[in-house]
Amino acid sequence: MDVAAVYLEFFGRIPPLCRIAVDGLDRDALGRQVQPGTNPIGWLVWHLTRVQDHHVSEVMEADQRWLADGWAARFGREPEASDVGYGQTAEEVAAFDPVSAELLLDYHAVVDARTREYLATLTADDLDRVVDRRWDPPVTLGVRLVSVADDSLQHVGQALSLRGIVDPGWRFPA
Numbered sequence: 001m002d003v004a005a006v007y008l009e010f011f012g013r014i015p016p017l018c019r020i021a022v023d024g025l026d027r028d029a030l031g032r033q034v035q036p037g038t039n040p041i042g043w044l045v046w047h048l049t050r051v052q053d054h055h056v057s058e059v060m061e062a063d064q065r066w067l068a069d070g071w072a073a074r075f076g077r078e079p080e081a082s083d084v085g086y087g088q089t090a091e092e093v094a095a096f097d098p099v100s101a102e103l104l105l106d107y108h109a110v111v112d113a114r115t116r117e118y119l120a121t122l123t124a125d126d127l128d129r130v131v132d133r134r135w136d137p138p139v140t141l142g143v144r145l146v147s148v149a150d151d152s153l154q155h156v157g158q159a160l161s162l163r164g165i166v167d168p169g170w171r172f173p174a
Contacts, residue, residue: 003127007119010149014052014156015112018045020173021159022101029166030098037090041159041166042098045108046075047085048155053111054084055148059131059141060118065110074107075099119145 001009022030022045030042039047050066057064064081066072072079076097085093098104127142139147163170 003124004120004122007122007145007149008116010146011112011115011119011152014048014149014152015108017153017156017160018048018108019105021045021156021163022104025101025163025167027098027100030101030104031096032166033094034162034165036094039093039158040096040098041162042101042104043085043093043096044155044159044162045104046096046098048152049104049108049111050084051086051151052115052148054081055144056111056115056118059144065107065114069110071107071110074103 021041025041027042031040033040053064053066066083067079067081070079072083076099077083088096127140127145129141130138131141131144132139160172164172
C-alpha cells in the first residue's frame with residue numbers, strides 16, 4: 001500500500017462516523033451539554049471539521065473552505081481563520097449554535113473532499129517536509145496529518161458516545 005492510500009484510508013473513516021453521530025438529531029440535541037462545561041455533539045463535529053480545514057489548508061498553502069466558501073456566515077459566526085474551537089471558554093462552547101445536522105455534514109463533506117484530493121497526491125518524500133517550526137522538533141507533514149486524523153477520530157468517538165446519552169434508545173448501527 002502506498003502512502004496516499006494509507007492516508008486516504010485513515011481519513012476515510014471519519015466522514016461515515018460523523019454522519020452516524022449527527023444524522024437525525026435536531027438543533028437542541030446537537031447543542032445539548034450533558035453536563036455544564038462539556039462539549040456537545042454538534043460542537044465536536046464542527047470543531048474536528050474546523051481543525052481539518054484549518055490544518056490541511058495550511059499545509060496546502062490554500063484558503064480555508066470556512067472563509068472562501070462562506071461557511072462561517074452559514075453558522076452565524078465571524079469569518080475568522082483561527083475560529084476552530086481551541087481555547088474557547090465553557091460559555092463560548094455552550095453558546096455555539098450547530099444550526100443543523102445537515103449543515104455540519106455539508107461543511108464536513110466539502111472539507112473532506114478537498115482533504116482527500118490533497119491526500120491522493122502524497123508521496124513518501126512529501127511526508128518529511130517540515131510544515132511547522134514552532135515546535136521542537138519541528139512538525140513534518142506526515143506527523144501533522146496523523147495528528148489531524150487522530151484528533152478527528154477521538155472527537156467523533158466522543159460525539160458517538162454522547163449520541164447514546166442525548167438520544168435514549170439509539171444504538172450504533174450494526
